[in-house]
Amino acid sequence: MKSETKCIHAGYTPGNGESRMIPIIQSTTFKYDTSEEMGKLFDLEASGYFYTRLQNPTNDHVAAKICALEGGSAAMLTSSGQAASFYSVFNLASCGDHVISSTAIYGGTYNLFAVTMKRMGIEFTFVDPDCSDEELEAAFRENTKCVFGETLANPALTVFDIERFADAAHKHGVPLIVDNTFATPINCRPIEWGADIVTHSTTKYMDGHDATVGGAIIDGGKFDWMAHKDKFPGLTTPDESYHGITYAEKFGLGGAFITKATAQLMRDLGSIPSPMNAYILNLGLESLAVRMERHCSNGLKAAQFLEAHEKVAWVNYPGLPSNKYYERAKKYLPNGTCGVISFGVKGGREAASRFMSNLKVAIIATHVADAHTCVLHPASSTHRQMSDEELLAAGVAPDLVRLSVGIENIDDIIEDLDQALAAV
Numbered sequence: 001m002k003s004e005t006k007c008i009h010a011g012y013t014p015g016n017g018e019s020r021m022i023p024i025i026q027s028t029t030f031k032y033d034t035s036e037e038m039g040k041l042f043d044l045e046a047s048g049y050f051y052t053r054l055q056n057p058t059n060d061h062v063a064a065k066i067c068a069l070e071g072g073s074a075a076m077l078t079s080s081g082q083a084a085s086f087y088s089v090f091n092l093a094s095c096g097d098h099v100i101s102s103t104a105i106y107g108g109t110y111n112l113f114a115v116t117m118k119r120m121g122i123e124f125t126f127v128d129p130d131c132s133d134e135e136l137e138a139a140f141r142e143n144t145k146c147v148f149g150e151t152l153a154n155p156a157l158t159v160f161d162i163e164r165f166a167d168a169a170h171k172h173g174v175p176l177i178v179d180n181t182f183a184t185p186i187n188c189r190p191i192e193w194g195a196d197i198v199t200h201s202t203t204k205y206m207d208g209h210d211a212t213v214g215g216a217i218i219d220g221g222k223f224d225w226m227a228h229k230d231k232f233p234g235l236t237t238p239d240e241s242y243h244g245i246t247y248a249e250k251f252g253l254g255g256a257f258i259t260k261a262t263a264q265l266m267r268d269l270g271s272i273p274s275p276m277n278a279y280i281l282n283l284g285l286e287s288l289a290v291r292m293e294r295h296c297s298n299g300l301k302a303a304q305f306l307e308a309h310e311k312v313a314w315v316n317y318p319g320l321p322s323n324k325y326y327e328r329a330k331k332y333l334p335n336g337t338c339g340v341i342s343f344g345v346k347g348g349r350e351a352a353s354r355f356m357s358n359l360k361v362a363i364i365a366t367h368v369a370d371a372h373t374c375v376l377h378p379a380s381s382t383h384r385q386m387s388d389e390e391l392l393a394a395g396v397a398p399d400l401v402r403l404s405v406g407i408e409n410i411d412d413i414i415e416d417l418d419q420a421l422a423a424v
């Protein structure tokens with residue numbers, strides 16, 4: 001099946017006379033005839049449902065659809081994108097370990113890594129996604145457990161060189177994790193370029209309607225944990241909390257990572273989405289391919305309009321030929337990048353805020369990447385915990401306005417931008 005068809009059909013195939021839509025199994029628990037049967041589930045000896053904190057059928061159907069879209073071997077939903085980022089790294093790295101991350105990542109992820117996970121004893125080295133080979137090489141240590149980057153960084157819109165970082169990670173015997181939120185699997189499938197694990201904030205384009213916060217983790221199923229046995233003891237040595245099973249042996253290349261993340265992290269930390277939210281996410285996924293097409297065509301037209309406008313200082317949109325990442329975007333995102341544009345209004349911080357308050361169609365919201373056109377000033381909101389130096393390192397200028405172009409008629413969006421700029 002092609003992506004457009006997977007959006008509709010993957011993950012759930014109703015039997016004769018069964019509901020066409022994924023059923024909402026809004027139940028905390030599941031009934032069994034004997035405690036022996038349930039015991040087998042607890043021991044991971046049999047597969048089945050027993051408590052929604054670990055797994056739920058509605059969630060699993062939706063995870064399976066996302067898994068098919070990304071071309072993975074296994075996937076899980078989480079209650080937020082933050083939980084997906086955390087689980088993906090914490091499933092590999094513990095206290096005393098080290099992780100390499102691109103500097104061009106979402107502000108919330110940066111905070112999770114640089115502050116919260118640092119407090120847990122995991123050290124992070126942040127590297128410029130366009131650093132030299134020597135700098136990248138120098139970042140690796142004996143205790144490095146994974147490399148992390150974002151396909152299309154939020155909000156810097158840096159295009160990550162997935163192949164290059166995957167090669168470097170593999171040379172050092174560790175996997176590459178890619179947050180593919182902005183690109184979505186419609187525009188880029190990182191696993192095809194060598195990434196091992198893919199994460200999402202499904203809150204953005206996947207849900208696409210400002211309706212539910214959620215996340216997903218997808219395993220490409222190719223990384224050979226057993227070939228690096230000493231590096232990943234959590235996957236390659238017995239788990240005493242499950243009677244000594246070894247994930248990489250019992251669940252193989254395709255299943256070990258997600259089974260461990262479910263059996264240990266979801267069990268102990270519990271960031272499970274409600275089945276109702278998974279159902280709503282699925283409604284968004286059904287139209288993801290057509291929405292992404294419109295986001296990309298609207299985004300490009302809005303970016304071209306802004307680039308030609310006299311009151312606009314600069315425009316950052318990797319779909320514009322003038323953009324630093326244009327060629328790389330053509331390689332990794334040949335169908336288009338996304339609907340998110342960043343730009344500066346001449347006159348800096350103040351002019352930007354006057355522009356924003358004059359908008360009529362576009363709304364000011366701490367959100368991005370959905371059907372409704374919206375704008376945000378990251379330096380005073382999502383990224384406010386970062387110093388000016390950290391902001392610049394993450395590719396976020398203090399005067400940057402982030403415009404997330406929705407799926408309205410482009411003429412209305414451009415007219416709105418035009419009148420708001422005229423009022424500056």
Ligand SMILES: *Cc1c(COP(=O)(O)O)cnc(C)c1O
Pocket residue numbers: 080081082083085106108109150154179181182200201202203204213214215
């Ligand atoms: C929003 C976002 C996140 C965090 O996701 P939540 O669903 O808000 O927890 C992670 N990565 C990227 C790229 C994002 O845009």
